[in-house]
Amino acid sequence: MANVELVELTKHYRQGKTVVRALDGVSLEIGAGEFVSVMGRSGSGKTTMLDLIGLLLRPTSGKVLIDGAEASRLKDNQRADVRGQQVGFIFQEFNLLPALNLLENVMLPLRYTKSKVKDGRARALELIEAVGLEERIKHRPDELSGGQQQRVAIARALINRPAMVLGDEPTGAVDTQTSQELVGLMRSLNREEGVTFVIVTHDLDLASRADRMIRLKDGRVLSDEPVRSVA
Amino acid sequence: MEIIRNLARRKLRSTLTILGIVIGIFALTTMGAMAEHFNALLDGGVKYFGSNVQVGAPDGQAAILPTSKLSELERVEGVDAVFPAYSFLAKPGQVTAVSFGIPDFIAGSDPAEARYVALKTTTADGRDLTPSSHGEVVLGTSIANEFKKKVGDTIDLPVKPADAKPDFVNHTFTVVGILNPTRTAPDSFAYISISDAQMLFRDSLPVAIRDSVNTTQVAQGFTVYGKPGTSLRELDRIASRINQDVSGVKATKPSDLVNSFKSGGATFTAITTAAAVLALVIGGLSVVNTMIMAVTERFREIGLKKAVGAHTGHILREYLAEAVLIGFLGGAIGYGLGVVLTNLLNVAGKASNLELFLVTPTLTAIALSFAVALGALAGVIPAFRAARLDPVLALRTTN
Numbered sequence: 001m002a003n004v005e006l007v008e009l010t011k012h013y014r015q016g017k018t019v020v021r022a023l024d025g026v027s028l029e030i031g032a033g034e035f036v037s038v039m040g041r042s043g044s045g046k047t048t049m050l051d052l053i054g055l056l057l058r059p060t061s062g063k064v065l066i067d068g069a070e071a072s073r074l075k076d077n078q079r080a081d082v083r084g085q086q087v088g089f090i091f092q093e094f095n096l097l098p099a100l101n102l103l104e105n106v107m108l109p110l111r112y113t114k115s116k117v118k119d120g121r122a123r124a125l126e127l128i129e130a131v132g133l134e135e136r137i138k139h140r141p142d143e144l145s146g147g148q149q150q151r152v153a154i155a156r157a158l159i160n161r162p163a164m165v166l167g168d169e170p171t172g173a174v175d176t177q178t179s180q181e182l183v184g185l186m187r188s189l190n191r192e193e194g195v196t197f198v199i200v201t202h203d204l205d206l207a208s209r210a211d212r213m214i215r216l217k218d219g220r221v222l223s224d225e226p227v228r229s230v231a
Numbered sequence: 232m233e234i235i236r237n238l239a240r241r242k243l244r245s246t247l248t249i250l251g252i253v254i255g256i257f258a259l260t261t262m263g264a265m266a267e268h269f270n271a272l273l274d275g276g277v278k279y280f281g282s283n284v285q286v287g288a289p290d291g292q293a294a295i296l297p298t299s300k301l302s303e304l305e306r307v308e309g310v311d312a313v314f315p316a317y318s319f320l321a322k323p324g325q326v327t328a329v330s331f332g333i334p335d336f337i338a339g340s341d342p343a344e345a346r347y348v349a350l351k352t353t354t355a356d357g358r359d360l361t362p363s364s365h366g367e368v369v370l371g372t373s374i375a376n377e378f379k380k381k382v383g384d385t386i387d388l389p390v391k392p393a394d395a396k397p398d399f400v401n402h403t404f405t406v407v408g409i410l411n412p413t414r415t416a417p418d419s420f421a422y423i424s425i426s427d428a429q430m431l432f433r434d435s436l437p438v439a440i441r442d443s444v445n446t447t448q449v450a451q452g453f454t455v456y457g458k459p460g461t462s463l464r465e466l467d468r469i470a471s472r473i474n475q476d477v478s479g480v481k482a483t484k485p486s487d488l489v490n491s492f493k494s495g496g497a498t499f500t501a502i503t504t505a506a507a508v509l510a511l512v513i514g515g516l517s518v519v520n521t522m523i524m525a526v527t528e529r530f531r532e533i534g535l536k537k538a539v540g541a542h543t544g545h546i547l548r549e550y551l552a553e554a555v556l557i558g559f560l561g562g563a564i565g566y567g568l569g570v571v572l573t574n575l576l577n578v579a580g581k582a583s584n585l586e587l588f589l590v591t592p593t594l595t596a597i598a599l600s601f602a603v604a605l606g607a608l609a610g611v612i613p614a615f616r617a618a619r620l621d622p623v624l625a626l627r628t629t630n
Contacts, residue, residue, distance in 0.1 A: 056538060056623045077542045084540020091626065095535040099236035109539040156539070 004030040004053055004164065004196070009062035010219075011048050022048040024219035025062070032163070035190045035197045037207040037227075040216035046200040047168055049216065053198060054087050054166045055079040067163065084113030088157025088195075092169035094149040096141040096156075102128065103137040106155045115160050127155035130192075131185060147178035154185060164196035171203050183209055234553045237525070245557070248521040252561020253568065255514035256602050259507035260569025263598065264588035266503040268414070271589055272333065273496040275350055275415020280488040281463050282349030284470045285316075287452040289481045294451040295444075296480060303477050304455055309469045311458045314344045315450030317428035319435060321374065321421055324392030335374050337388050337421045339428025347456040352417050357382035357408035364424040368404035373418040375409045376581055382406055388421060389431070400434040402427075414589060455482070463489065511601065514561065515609045522554050522613035533617050534625025543618040550614035551607055558606020559599075566598045 011023040023045040030036055038046045051057040052064055055071055064072040071082055083089075088109075096105045103124055110120040117123045128134050131151035133144075141149055150170060157165045167186070171179035183206045190197050199206060207213050208227060215222040238245040286304065288294050304313045321335035342360055345351075360369055368388065370380055380386055387401045404423060412418055423431070426447075433446040457469055466485045473482035526533070533546055573588035580586050 051623050054538070056626075077544075080537065080540050080542050083538060089535075089538050091535075093531075095531055095626070097233070097532055097535070099233050099240060104233075108536070112536065112540040112542065112545050160540075 003032055003065075003067055004198075005063075005065040005068075006049070006053070007063040007065065009049070009052060009064065010060045011045075011052060011057060012060045021219045023052065023059075026216075026219070026221055027062075028214065028221060028224060030164075030196060030198060033190070033194045033196055035187060035209075035211045036199070036214060037210035037212070038198065038200045038214045038216065039202070039207055040222070044216040045219040046216055048219075050166050050168055050198065050200050053164075054089060055083055081113065084109055085116070085160055086163040088160070088162040088165040090150070090153050090157050090165060090167040090170040092172040094141070094146070094153045094173070096149055096152055098141050101138050101140055102133060102144070102152050105141065105152055106159055108156060109160050113160060117160060120159070123161075124155070124159055127158055128152075130189065131155045145178075146174045147182065150174060150178075150182055151185065154182070154189065158189060158193060158195065161193070162195060164198060167197065167199040167201075169201055169203075170199060171201065171206055176205075179203060180205065234549070234556055237529075237553060238556065241525075244521060244524070248517045248557055249561045249564070251514035251517035252511075252558055252602055252605065253514075253565040255507070255511035255605075256562045256565025256598050257569045257572075258510040258565075259504075259601065260566050260590070260594065260598050261573055261588065262503035262507045263594045264569065264573045264590045266500045267591050267594050268587055268589040269499050270496050271414035272416070273492045275413060275417070276492040277489050279348070279350045279416065280492070281466075281485055282456070282461075283347070284455040284466055284473065284482050284485055285452060285488070286313075286455055286473060286477075286480050286482045289479065295449050296452060298448050298450055300477065300480055301450075301453060304453055304473060304480075307455075307469060307472050307476055309457050309461070309465060309472070310455055311461075312343070312347055312456045314341050314454045314456075315339070315425060316452040316454050317425070317432050317450060319389055319428075319431055321388060321419075322390045322392070324394065333416050333419050335377070335419045335421070336416075337423060337428070337431060339425045340369075340422040341425050344454070344456075347459060350413065350415070350417065352413060353411045354408040355411040357406070359408055360422060360424055362424075364407070365427060366402070366404055367407045367424065367427075369408035369410060369422040370406055371410050371418040371420045371422075372412040373581075373586065374421055375406070377419075380406050380409075382409060386421075388423070398438050402430065402434075453480075511605055515605045518554055518557050518606055518609035519612065521557070522550065522610050523616070525553070526550065526613045526617040529617075530620065530625045530628035533620050534622045534628070537620070537622035538626065546620075547614050547618035550617045551610045554610020554614065555603055555606040558602045558604070558609070561606075562599050562602020565602065566595065569598070 006026050006028050009023055009026045013020040013022055026049060038049065040046050048057065052059055059072050063070055066082065066086060074082065097108065100108065106124040106128060107120055110117065128137055131154055133148060133151055136144065171182050174182065186197055187209060189195065199210065201207055210227050212226050214224045288296055298315055301313050301315065304310060317339035319337045321337050340360060342362055360367060368386060378386055384406045385403050386406060387403050389401050391399060391401055410417055429446040433441060436444055455469065455473065457466060463486055470482040470484045473480065536546060570590055573590055577586045577588055
């Protein structure tokens with residue numbers, strides 16, 4: 001199972017003549033099956049850290065190890081393969097493909113990866129049932145509410161039985177009640193599937209239901225501690 | 232399936248883009264079919280005139296040559312056979328100053344000439360003329376259609392003009408054969424025996440001299456053959472030798488005739504192809520524009536696909552496939568419309584021997600593959616743009 005290790009990870013951007021230190025020497029480990037929230041103000045480096053863990057970005061220096069293997073220096077297509085097979089993504093804006101129906105959206109990652117999932121359709125239907133949308137498999141995204149779309153995105157993130165799911169403000173575009181339902185859903189999937197969740201959020205309720213909370217400030221880890229009041 | 236749905240997402244834009252290709256391929260098909268028709272006509276000319284030497288009266292003289300020249304021509308080195316030539320307009324008096332085809336002709340034909348002629352004809356119905364044919368005619372397919380004649384029918388030749396003078400003469404011929412289509416000159420020819428042709432030649436002379444000329448002793452010209460398979464270069468040499476050794480005639484070098492046919496064909500093809508390509512380029516640019524817009528609108532989708540494991544090649548293929556589909560749809564519709572229109576015009580023109588279009592398998596292959604290639608070519612830049620997108624930037628794009 002996933003064991004993500006960040007070693008002195010930095011990411012610097014050049015903005016005109018100034019260098020922005022989005023992430024500045026972060027080292028931490030995330031154990032398999034953990035449900036971790038990452039908090040911090042805007043510009044603290046949360047999303048950059050998530051993008052680096054998800055191999056969407058290359059670090060300026062430092063390493064990202066997934067299951068002990070250095071992943072951040074891989075070539076583009078190798079990184080895409082790792083993303084496809086080991087990482088699931090949930091975005092604030094859902095990012096479902098409007099031309100595909102619910103079932104096709106969930107099955108999208110299977111199109112691009114050599115999946116370890118034998119029967120993709122059965123796996124998709126199982127996940128759709130788990131997120132409570134089995135009555136709507138033929139619906140297009142524009143026929144679903146925001147909460148329902150995010151449920152589809154969660155199912156999509158899990159289709160390949162990834163080692164970890166990375167969420168970037170997954171409850172940021174839904175109302176409070178839907179947000180609570182989504183958090184509950186992610187937690188139960190975290191337990192049932194044993195998959196690691198790393199969630200960047202401003203949502204204190206979500207963060208309080210995580211196993212562990214990492215706080216970032218100015219690209220550095222401000223605090224990293226277990227959450228006592230797990231829901 | 233996703234590609235088709237993506238096209239359907241922007242119905243008006245997709246329709247307009249496909250329409251651009253439709254117009255281009257429609258133009259290519261119709262213009263190309265016209266060029267193919269003329270090329271078939273001209274190829275027939277190249278084949279026929281490249282296999283013999285045409286001998287006529289010297290420049291400035293009337294086309295009346297004594298048949299005694301025939302034996303002189305036969306003695307020229309390299310000559311294997313000589314046949315007297317007679318031909319007449321089948322519809323005299325008709326205005327043919329501007330014509331898209333070959334006018335109907337009556338031609339004197341010696342069955343023995345068939346052995347030498349490179350442009351072979353075969354009968355679809357009935358039989359060929361025989362050495363003793365008299366009052367018989369074999370019709371090309373177009374002229375038979377034009378006059379709605381079949382084997383056993385009769386036809387008066389030449390056709391009497393509406394304003395014919397009292398001394399106009401024509402004769403009734405029995406149709407004994409209909410030729411298979413050749414897509415070139417023989418289709419609009421009526422073949423009669425040499426003796427019948429000499430009779431028509433007499434009728435064509437002015438009344439004042441008609442009775443003083445023995446038309447069995449004269450011909451309008453001669454067709455000279457080397458042994459079957461004689462090269463064009465050797466035929467040119469024969470023409471030179473005729474001009475040198477035989478007085479009172481002029482032999483035209485077959486290569487001059489062949490070249491004039493070829494250059495005519497090349498010019499026509501260039502003009503029609505250029506017009507069609509211009510239309511296609513405009514269609515192609517509209518595909519480029521549409522695909523660039525599609526890529527720009529779908530930045531986040533591309534970012535998402537890359538995030539879930541798509542390689543650069545996957546994205547490239549998806550966007551190229553979409554552009555190719557646009558090209559194919561436009562091509563298929565444009566080609567279909569072109570075939571329908573050219574067939575309708577051919578049917579309409581059949582009655583007046585004015586079939587202008589010929590859709591060949593080559594043209595079909597060119598039209599469809601050009602449409603697909605155009606789509607692919609137009610899609611290359613947008614597809615590369617999509618494939619090379621940074622997933623993080625693409626995901627953060629606000630549409």
